[in-house]
Amino acid sequence: xxxxxxxxATLSVSxxxxxxxxxxxxxxxxxxxxxxxQKPGQAPRLLIxxxxxxAPGIADRFSGSGSGTEFTLTISSLQAEDFAVYYCxxxxxxxxxxxxxxxxxxxK
Amino acid sequence: QxxxxxxxxxxxxxxxxxxxTCTVSRGSITVGAYYWGWIRQPPGKGLEYIASIYQTGNxxxxxxxxxxxxxxxxxSKNQFSLNVYSVTAADTAVYYCTRDNLYWGQxxxxxxxx
Numbered sequence: 001x002x003x004x005x006x007x008x009a010t011l012s013v014s015x016x017x018x019x020x021x022x023x024x025x026x027x028x029x030x031x032x033x034x035x036x037x038q039k040p041g042q043a044p045r046l047l048i049x050x051x052x053x054x055a056p057g058i059a060d061r062f063s064g065s066g067s068g069t070e071f072t073l074t075i076s077s078l079q080a081e082d083f084a085v086y087y088c089x090x091x092x093x094x095x096x097x098x099x100x101x102x103x104x105x106x107x108k
Numbered sequence: 109q110x111x112x113x114x115x116x117x118x119x120x121x122x123x124x125x126x127x128x129t130c131t132v133s134r135g136s137i138t139v140g141a142y143y144w145g146w147i148r149q150p151p152g153k154g155l156e157y158i159a160s161i162y163q164t165g166n167x168x169x170x171x172x173x174x175x176x177x178x179x180x181x182x183x184s185k186n187q188f189s190l191n192v193y194s195v196t197a198a199d200t201a202v203y204y205c206t207r208d209n210l211y212w213g214q215x216x217x218x219x220x221x222x
Contacts, residue, residue, distance in 0.1 A: 001171060034209050036155075043204055043212040044155065055210060087155055089209065095143040095160035095168045102154050 004100035023088035130205030
């Protein structure tokens with residue numbers, strides 16, 4: 001099973017600043033990686049799929065990059081509504097999938 | 109826009125079976141080539157994939173849960189279901205039904221307790 005490790009566990013950022021979140025896979029997942037945002041009491045929301053493709057309705061301040069085992073989610077200028085927990089997910093052998101443990105983005 | 113809604117008991121006793129149903133509305137479960145699945149999240153913890161099923165009934169399970177889980181689909185009712193057998197407190201979680209990664213139900217909390 002492919003293990004995803006997200007870093008950091010918590011990221012403290014001021015509004016308007018850039019946030020960079022990392023996700024490392026224990027083996028190559030090619031580009032089959034997604035990012036989700038989850039706010040308290042809500043279901044996860046798909047932000048990015050296939051490493052870099054934004055889901056419908058997702059703001060262009062969210063961008064994804066990487067391939068193989070190293071991936072990054074960048075939020076170019078944090079807005080108040082972006083403070084949440086972010087999960088990466090690999091689906092190299094869909095429908096099998098695994099998730100990272102999450103990165104909490106909090107207000108600095 | 110497609111909608112998914114989980115239903116089932118909120119409290120299950122240890123060693124019993126947890127049964128959940130996901131009802132799909134504003135769309136057909138048989139249209140398109142999609143896997144319908146279940147993901148859970150223990151309180152305060154991360155997301156865990158459980159199982160998926162295709163409209164033909166072809167299913168896939170997480171290796172860590174496959175010995176205790178079954179997933180099924182009822183296309184006549186536009187529903188799919190999950191059974192988790194011999195539950196323990198570790199099965200306490202919010203259970204989400206999903207279609208691909210894009211559509212999620214609101215989630216339902218299931219507590220395992222006597």
